[in-house]
Amino acid sequence: MNYEAIKKHPVLKALLISLFAAILFLPFKDIKSSTILFAIMFIFLSAVLLIKKSQVLPALPKIRWTPPHFLRAASVPSVIMVFILLPFFLKDYYLDVLIMSGIYMLLALGLNIIVGFTGLLNLGFAAFYAIGAYTYAIANTKLGLDFWTSIPLSAGIAALSGIALAIPALRLRGDYLAIVTLGFGEIVRLVLNNWDSLTNGPNGITGIARPSLFGASLDKLNTYYYLVFIFVVIAVIIIRRVECSRIGRAWISIKENEIAASSLGINTTKYKLYAFGFGTVWAGIAGILFASKMQFVSPESFTFMESVLILSMVIVGGLGNTFGAIAGAFILVLLPELLREVQSYRMLILGIALVLFMLFRPQGILGGFKSVHFRR
Amino acid sequence: MYILDVRELTKHFGGIRAIEDVSFKIKGGRIVSIIGPNGAGKTTLFNCLTGTTRSTKGSIRFKETEISKLPSHKIAELGIARTFQNIRLFSEMTTIENVMVSQHTRVRYDFLSVITRSGGFKTKERSIKEKAFEYLEFVGIEDYADTQADSLPYGSRRRLEIARALATEAHIILLDEPTAGMNPIETSEVMALIKKIQELGKTIILIEHDMKLVMGVSDRIIVLDHGVKIAEGLPDDVRNNPMVIEAYLGSETNH
Amino acid sequence: MLLQQLINGLTLGGVYALIALGYTMVYGILELINFAHGEIYMLGAYLGIIFLGLFTVAGLTAVSLPLALFLTVLLTIIVCSAYGFTMEKVAYKPLRNAPRLSPLISAIGVSIFLQNYVMLTQGATDKVFPQRFGDSGLQFLNVNMTYLQALIIIVSGVLMLSLHLFIQKTRVGKAMRAVAQDKTMAALAGINVNGIISVTFIIGAGLAAVAGIMVASYYGLVNYYIGYIVGIKAFTAAVLGGIGNIPGAMLGGIILGLVESAGAAYISSEYKDAYAFIILIVILLIKPDGILGKNTEEKV
Ligand SMILES: Nc1ncnc2c1ncn2[C@@H]1O[C@H](COP(=O)(O)OP(=O)(O)OP(=O)(O)O)[C@@H](O)[C@H]1O
Numbered sequence: 063m064n065y066e067a068i069k070k071h072p073v074l075k076a077l078l079i080s081l082f083a084a085i086l087f088l089p090f091k092d093i094k095s096s097t098i099l100f101a102i103m104f105i106f107l108s109a110v111l112l113i114k115k116s117q118v119l120p121a122l123p124k125i126r127w128t129p130p131h132f133l134r135a136a137s138v139p140s141v142i143m144v145f146i147l148l149p150f151f152l153k154d155y156y157l158d159v160l161i162m163s164g165i166y167m168l169l170a171l172g173l174n175i176i177v178g179f180t181g182l183l184n185l186g187f188a189a190f191y192a193i194g195a196y197t198y199a200i201a202n203t204k205l206g207l208d209f210w211t212s213i214p215l216s217a218g219i220a221a222l223s224g225i226a227l228a229i230p231a232l233r234l235r236g237d238y239l240a241i242v243t244l245g246f247g248e249i250v251r252l253v254l255n256n257w258d259s260l261t262n263g264p265n266g267i268t269g270i271a272r273p274s275l276f277g278a279s280l281d282k283l284n285t286y287y288y289l290v291f292i293f294v295v296i297a298v299i300i301i302r303r304v305e306c307s308r309i310g311r312a313w314i315s316i317k318e319n320e321i322a323a324s325s326l327g328i329n330t331t332k333y334k335l336y337a338f339g340f341g342t343v344w345a346g347i348a349g350i351l352f353a354s355k356m357q358f359v360s361p362e363s364f365t366f367m368e369s370v371l372i373l374s375m376v377i378v379g380g381l382g383n384t385f386g387a388i389a390g391a392f393i394l395v396l397l398p399e400l401l402r403e404v405q406s407y408r409m410l411i412l413g414i415a416l417v418l419f420m421l422f423r424p425q426g427i428l429g430g431f432k433s434v435h436f437r438r
Numbered sequence: 439m440y441i442l443d444v445r446e447l448t449k450h451f452g453g454i455r456a457i458e459d460v461s462f463k464i465k466g467g468r469i470v471s472i473i474g475p476n477g478a479g480k481t482t483l484f485n486c487l488t489g490t491t492r493s494t495k496g497s498i499r500f501k502e503t504e505i506s507k508l509p510s511h512k513i514a515e516l517g518i519a520r521t522f523q524n525i526r527l528f529s530e531m532t533t534i535e536n537v538m539v540s541q542h543t544r545v546r547y548d549f550l551s552v553i554t555r556s557g558g559f560k561t562k563e564r565s566i567k568e569k570a571f572e573y574l575e576f577v578g579i580e581d582y583a584d585t586q587a588d589s590l591p592y593g594s595r596r597r598l599e600i601a602r603a604l605a606t607e608a609h610i611i612l613l614d615e616p617t618a619g620m621n622p623i624e625t626s627e628v629m630a631l632i633k634k635i636q637e638l639g640k641t642i643i644l645i646e647h648d649m650k651l652v653m654g655v656s657d658r659i660i661v662l663d664h665g666v667k668i669a670e671g672l673p674d675d676v677r678n679n680p681m682v683i684e685a686y687l688g689s690e691t692n693h
Numbered sequence: 694m695l696l697q698q699l700i701n702g703l704t705l706g707g708v709y710a711l712i713a714l715g716y717t718m719v720y721g722i723l724e725l726i727n728f729a730h731g732e733i734y735m736l737g738a739y740l741g742i743i744f745l746g747l748f749t750v751a752g753l754t755a756v757s758l759p760l761a762l763f764l765t766v767l768l769t770i771i772v773c774s775a776y777g778f779t780m781e782k783v784a785y786k787p788l789r790n791a792p793r794l795s796p797l798i799s800a801i802g803v804s805i806f807l808q809n810y811v812m813l814t815q816g817a818t819d820k821v822f823p824q825r826f827g828d829s830g831l832q833f834l835n836v837n838m839t840y841l842q843a844l845i846i847i848v849s850g851v852l853m854l855s856l857h858l859f860i861q862k863t864r865v866g867k868a869m870r871a872v873a874q875d876k877t878m879a880a881l882a883g884i885n886v887n888g889i890i891s892v893t894f895i896i897g898a899g900l901a902a903v904a905g906i907m908v909a910s911y912y913g914l915v916n917y918y919i920g921y922i923v924g925i926k927a928f929t930a931a932v933l934g935g936i937g938n939i940p941g942a943m944l945g946g947i948i949l950g951l952v953e954s955a956g957a958a959y960i961s962s963e964y965k966d967a968y969a970f971i972i973l974i975v976i977l978l979i980k981p982d983g984i985l986g987k988n989t990e991e992k993v
């Protein structure tokens with residue numbers, strides 16, 4: 063049988079691919095694991111290839127669905143209701159997880175403005191999260207500033223650093239821009255690690271104050287939950303409004319076709335800067351929430367993997383989809399917590415998921431829900 | 439009196455002389471066609487006029503302003519808009535959203551009114567949408583207003599590009615082969631549309647391959663060949679110009 | 694002291710250059726930053742340890758160390774190349790006409806996958822190279838160049854030279870250049886473009902595999918995350934020299950190695966890893982085409 067014939071035969075093809083994979087896997091583990099891998103892959107691939115050949119399933123990415131109006135109208139209030147009621151039913155542990163997922167929602171919302179709306183890949187978003195967190199950590203422990211005064215400070219400094227990075231970097235092509243943001247993220251982390259007198263180096267800063275409201279400290283877990291929740295709701299409202307305005311249209315037009323956008327009068331450089339500034343604001347706010355929740359910050363929380371995690375949330379939810387960013391953050395924080403057994407496989411699965419999403423569903427989970435940028 | 443005055447415009451790409459010393463003037467309210475064989479430099483000329491690429495040398499005056507060094511978005515704001523030979527729609531947006539983008543420089547409001555959704559913001563957004571719809575009606579694709587741009591039929595995409603250019607409220611509209619790939623019926627409809635645009639008082643510069651076709655609509659014709667302007671004048675003069683016949687027939691027979 | 698730093702820098706630079714070649718060749722052909730390329734180097738380091746460990750257990754090292762080393766290198770190159778080949782087929786090839794950022798994100802996915810794959814199968818702790826080569830070496834002008842350093846410098850040099858000759862002289866090498874110039878024209882001229890792309894990944898992975906083994910033997914320790922930082926440094930080297938440019942990658946690697954060892958010795962070793970990032974950012978902002986690259990204007 064010749065090569066072409068093998069390529070066409072689903073079971074043979076599955077056999078060869080699985081065998082190849084098992085051999086590649088062998089040096090890293092043992093014969094037993096390798097055999098198991100072979101068996102699983104063979105069964106799975108045969109099934110997939112046979113189904114594909116029989117063409118019973120339509121191609122995945124083509125599905126495009128706009129939910130009926132009443133569903134769309136009802137979905138937001140009901141989701142909000144659920145989140146308001148949740149603390150009454152949940153154990154502290156899960157409340158804690160939800161608080162973290164709220165913080166990640168802010169991060170994903172912010173990154174979505176830059177990557178999802180404007181199409182600028184940012185691989186160093188954790189740096190702005192770090193800047194927000196450290197701004198509060200330092201302002202609070204060294205200068206005695208409280209949470210509420212530090213909010214504009216953290217948000218402002220994060221946004222200013224976003225713009226300061228973007229001004230020179232925006233001249234670069236997309237993939238180079240991505241690498242420069244990555245480099246920026248690493249440099250910020252290295253500085254945090256080594257500027258001992260300001261950041262206390264790898265040991266981090268401890269003793270950061272919780273916020274207080276009208277003299278009462280918000281350190282009960284469920285009050286903190288509502289605090290984060292309110293920030294997320296405010297963020298969604300503001301971002302949706304900006305998205306459905308000439309600013310949002312300008313961003314999306316830049317992503318879709320930069321040359322056409324500028325030929326219609328859009329100052330693309332200016333709007334990219336806006337996107338960087340407006341996106342990093344939310345990272346700054348997420349940072350201050352994180353620092354005040356943990357009452358401790360250290361450079362370890364702001365690695366490249368953190369940036370990738372945030373990016374994955376945006377991608378999984380659906381690039382350019384505000385509700386997708388929320389869903390992505392929710393899923394990627396919650397899923398590993400619910401499936402404790404697979405904890406250690408978390409990053410492995412995330413890596414595979416990134417590839418699979420790019421291959422089969424680049425528009426993300428909510429991408430099929432046509433992003434209605436402009437309300438009727 | 440002249441709305442556009444181009445002098446000694448030159449554009450080189452490395453060794454390639456895409457445009458060489460091209461000069462011409464255009465009066466307001468006219469339809470001027472640029473014709474020439476493949477690779478003559480027509481699109482490059484448009485790119486220079488709209489700031490999509492920076493010209494190597496020469497001047498471009500639009501009304502009283504020198505625009506050859508201005509960025510693309512400034513030129514658009516001053517009032518020159520274009521369509522693209524290889525259609526460049528915002529494919530994830532709906533048809534009407536595409537046209538709404540065009541009013542970016544015409545209807546403005548500040549950030550605060552966006553966040554507060556103030557009354558002024560709402561009125562302006564509504565007017566943007568209504569205007570956009572009018573332009574869709576003008577080019578005849580209002581039925582597709584809420585269709586995603588990348589699922590439009592081919593002819594409608596070209597019309598959407600025209601609507602989008604018009605909606606910038608530009609004085610000069612540059613159309614780069616707006617009938618490319620169309621059948622004869624669609625083509626004559628687009629030609630009628632171009633006449634209708636002229637009646638709005640706009641100036642039109644049209645790139646078109648088919649010489650017979652442009653004769654009917656053009657007030658004036660400029661012929662490019664290998665980046666050089668080889669003829670300019672009224673349709674009849676150009677038709678009978680031996681150099682044009684040479685350039686055109688020479689290349690037509692090569693096809 | 695200066696000369697000592699020069700030798701240390703050259704050793705490091707040779708390794709960076711070998712990895713940088715993989716980045717630059719792939720970018721030259723696909724305009725893709727193969728973010729996962731650093732992980733191939735990490736795989737190479739691990740495989741070197743694994744295979745040499747096997748030969749030690751089997752007693753081959755006791756019989757003939759050179760033979761064991763040779764087989765280790767050979768097997769490592771083969772397996773790494775297979776990983777490089779697979780990576781392209783699975784994660785990049787289907788995305789060739791996708792928006793530019795899709796394959797980059799896919800590459801990041803591959804990179805994270807491979808790191809965790811090795812962590813889960815080999816453990817999160819450091820792995821030790823089974824052979825110690827010691828500090829003996831050549832003494833001259835007050836400096837010490839270990840035999841291993843000499844070997845690394847020589848092997849890097851020989852491999853770079855062979856690659857250069859391969860690309861300039863052989864049929865496949867010429868086809869690679871043609872594909873890098875213009876894929877459509879190359880296909881029209883009868884070149885098997887997909888085949889050439891595969892060959893590019895295989896060669897790049899093979900070079901990274903050698904770099905991995907050399908570093909594993911040089912430092913004696915490896916970990917599953919070494920690919921990320923070295924990958925970025927090698928990418929920096931490629932950009933520094935002019936991405937897509939093969940002599941540029943060699944030059945960039947050597948410059949970066951020298952800067953790093955000089956910086957660590959004379960400025961601050963705490964910021965050792967920051968030098969590469971700073972060079973990367975500065976070169977991208979000031980001269981993104983690198984030292985040997987040429988200007989290009991995008992087509993409208
Ligand atoms: N970005 C670029 N880089 C290099 N050469 C270019 C570039 N853009 C255009 N050219 C060259 O400039 C010349 C003129 O091209 P142009 O697209 O302006 O021709 P045209 O008259 O519009 O042709 P057509 O009728 O095919 O659209 C051609 O030789 C083309 O290859």
Ligand SMILES: [Mg+2]
Pocket residue numbers: 480481482523
């Ligand atoms: Mg053209």
